[in-house]
Amino acid sequence: VTPATRSRPARAKRAVSARTINVKTASSPAHRYDVLIGKSILHRALDGLTTPGRPILIIADDRLFHHTVRPLFTAAKAASCKPTLAFVRATEANKTLATLDRLLQAAAAARLERSDLIVAIGGGIVTDLAGFAAATYRRGVRVVHCPTTLLAMVDASVGGKTGVNIELPASGSRSPVLLKNMAGAFHQPTRVVIDTDTLESLPLRQRRSGLAECLKHALIAGGLGDARLWSWTSDFIIEPWLLKHNELLELIERNVRVKARVVAGDERELASTRAGGRMLLNLGHTFAHAIETLPGLSWKVTGERAITRGPLLHGEAVALGLLAATRVSAQLKLCEPELIDDVRYAMMSLGVPISLRGLPKPNVILDRMRNDKKTTAGKLRLILPVRGKRAIVRDDVPTAAILRAIKAWND
Ligand SMILES: NC(=O)c1ccc[n+]([C@@H]2O[C@H](COP(=O)([O-])OP(=O)(O)OC[C@H]3O[C@@H](n4cnc5c(N)ncnc54)[C@H](O)[C@@H]3O)[C@@H](O)[C@H]2O)c1
Numbered sequence: 001v002t003p004a005t006r007s008r009p010a011r012a013k014r015a016v017s018a019r020t021i022n023v024k025t026a027s028s029p030a031h032r033y034d035v036l037i038g039k040s041i042l043h044r045a046l047d048g049l050t051t052p053g054r055p056i057l058i059i060a061d062d063r064l065f066h067h068t069v070r071p072l073f074t075a076a077k078a079a080s081c082k083p084t085l086a087f088v089r090a091t092e093a094n095k096t097l098a099t100l101d102r103l104l105q106a107a108a109a110a111r112l113e114r115s116d117l118i119v120a121i122g123g124g125i126v127t128d129l130a131g132f133a134a135a136t137y138r139r140g141v142r143v144v145h146c147p148t149t150l151l152a153m154v155d156a157s158v159g160g161k162t163g164v165n166i167e168l169p170a171s172g173s174r175s176p177v178l179l180k181n182m183a184g185a186f187h188q189p190t191r192v193v194i195d196t197d198t199l200e201s202l203p204l205r206q207r208r209s210g211l212a213e214c215l216k217h218a219l220i221a222g223g224l225g226d227a228r229l230w231s232w233t234s235d236f237i238i239e240p241w242l243l244k245h246n247e248l249l250e251l252i253e254r255n256v257r258v259k260a261r262v263v264a265g266d267e268r269e270l271a272s273t274r275a276g277g278r279m280l281l282n283l284g285h286t287f288a289h290a291i292e293t294l295p296g297l298s299w300k301v302t303g304e305r306a307i308t309r310g311p312l313l314h315g316e317a318v319a320l321g322l323l324a325a326t327r328v329s330a331q332l333k334l335c336e337p338e339l340i341d342d343v344r345y346a347m348m349s350l351g352v353p354i355s356l357r358g359l360p361k362p363n364v365i366l367d368r369m370r371n372d373k374k375t376t377a378g379k380l381r382l383i384l385p386v387r388g389k390r391a392i393v394r395d396d397v398p399t400a401a402i403l404r405a406i407k408a409w410n411d
Contacts, residue, residue, distance in 0.1 A: 019038060
């Protein structure tokens, strides 16, 4: 949707340069959007997208500092728009249809029309929820994503997947199950603005979780034009907090490029099992979704004293999923066993758990894995890493190999 009148940029503030990646989408080559990456660039998020006098709904993570969100508010005011703020408490239990309903009500109360704009500022929970609200409000309004976690910067904010979780209530002996991202829509953003200033308040554990998603990209990047991403990532991940700003920008840029390349080839995840397509981005996720919301887990991060108690963060679960998928790959001789050590070593250096206590029995985890969206006709589809190449998708993995990989989380 193109606004009738384009406004002037908010104000010629500092001339701040940003790296720009243009993302193409397969279903609509005409729909391309820019991902801007840089420092102190949030005030540019609305440039050229606003119409004076119109409302803008800003959906913000309620844990962000006021000064993090303020540049958006100021930019909207400077463009003579009427900004309204709606806050979201970013938890998986809150990523629901009820929260979506509240956001849609906020859009209606602010009198947003079809050509108006929603802006999301927060981590992946906020961008998924705000993206879904934008996809459904009046059957689709534009959304600008301003991710504030590393994970949302390199993954969730790019590619147009939006959605919420669905909770299946307890029945019989089964406890309630939270089905991750079970309702949603594909809705590409109009722009993504990655301002590295927003990471300053992000807790260490959340940063590590984001870097785990970078490990996932690095494992599949061999077949996606960045063969050296694995060695580059695992080299500097040893001291990830000493990253110079330029390295952080390079990390974000290379990861967004990997994601953009996959999305351009298979926007709606329709590629065949053989081609893999967008499904490859789910490497580790079938395992991860089965353990990610489990309470009562505990683990110790290598080199640290404290014992952490569950639930896991998304990136932590994905890292454990990468490890399990690599263990399955090695059993099927799709990769050498050394790749398991490489992945474990990268996870240890990064400071995410490599083993867990308090897991349910392997069969129970396998059963939870079968709730995965990629399951067809009851067959589990797993993405498996193949060193130096694109990962592959297999739906014929012997159950015993999967159970062995799950059991190894107890080691
Ligand atoms: N749509 C996609 O393609 C896609 C891809 C990957 C993940 N996801 C989804 O993303 C979600 C995970 O995203 P996430 O890891 O960003 O988690 P999140 O949104 O839960 O954010 C993590 C925590 O950090 C806080 N936070 C966010 N930004 C902050 C900041 N700058 N400073 C301080 N605290 C901050 C949040 O309040 C929250 O407590 C999952 O729901 C996952 O399903 C979606």
